[in-house]
Amino acid sequence: MFDNPQGARSLWCDGGMPTHDEPVADTGTAVGRARSRASHSLDSVLAEAVALLDESGVAGLTIRALAARLGGGPASIYWYVSGRDELLDMAADSILARVFASVQDVGGGDPVDDLRTIAVALFDAIVDRPWLGAYALRDTGTQPHSLRLYEKIGEQTMLLELTPTQRFNATSAVVGFVIGVAADMGHELPEEVVSGEVSREKYLDRATEAWRSLDPGEFPFIHHIVEEFAHHSDRAQFCAGLDLLLAGIRMQARA
Incomplete structure (x- = not known):
């Protein structure tokens, strides 16, 4: 999280040729480049990038594929981003912007309950997009809304009787739990499920039966919870x- 706090970027329009994953098409003249830039906006670039990511995952998003989808050349994308990594960070942040807007007014109630509301909103956004977990809250330089979300969560801990260290740890624990679990639960399904060869229900039933067949002497816990797993x-x-984690934060504050 926050691997690049400085968020250094080198945009072509700032005067430096970026290092990127694909060659930039030469439009030949400044007029040609201006026409490429005018053909679409940053909002449309990010919207189509998110659409490609939702459809095909991270592997499906390339500068060339995005440019073709928007009806221009790669140079028109490089007006806005220095390369594919920055595009991924900015696409993720465009989703985090929606999350932040939905929780911006949360607060004023019980701080732990408000923490839960924010955490659930972030979880719902990530679990629906298998690609997002790896890029959410990764770089505060190119993801300003990730910083605002982190701040929003941290502000709730400031309303509790905690030390700065405890607040930092509590905020990091909530963020890490939400992103980690959402990314795990939102991972792409096996190919046989994606293709329709096997239904999701049948796939899970098969996994449950495999657990039931394990030796109860060797796997007592698995046998203890297998019926819970079957219907969870x-x-x-x-x-x-999340409630267990927040209960621990509340107990620490009371202590």
Whole structure:
């Protein structure tokens, strides 16, 4: 998280040729470059980047594929980003901007309950997009809304009787739990499920039967919870884990 706090970027329009993953098409003249830039906006670039990511995952998003989708050349994309990594960070931040807007007015109630509201909103955004977990809250330089979300979560801990170290640890624990669980639960399904060869329900039933067949002497815990696993809800399981974490924060504050 926050691997690049300075958020250094080298945009072509700032005067430096970027280092990127694909060759920039030469439009030949400044007029040609201006026409490329005018053909679409940063908002449309990010919207189409998110659409490509939702459809094809990280592997499907390339500068060339995005430019073709928008009806221009790669140079028109490089007006806005220095390369594919920055494009991924900015696409992720465009989703985090929606999350921040949805929780911007949260606060004023019980701080732990407000923490839960923000955490659930972030989880819901990430779990629906398998690609987002790896890029959410990665770089505060190119992801200003990630910083605002982190600040929003941290501000709730400031309303609790905690030390600065405890607040830092509590905020990091909540963010790490949300992103980690959401990314895990939102991972891409096996190919046989994606292709429709096997339904999601049948796939999970098969996994459950495999657990039931294990030796109960060697795997007593698995046998103890296998029926819970068979009928569990991923979201309910996330919320239960989040509540355990928040209960620990509340207890620490009271102590």
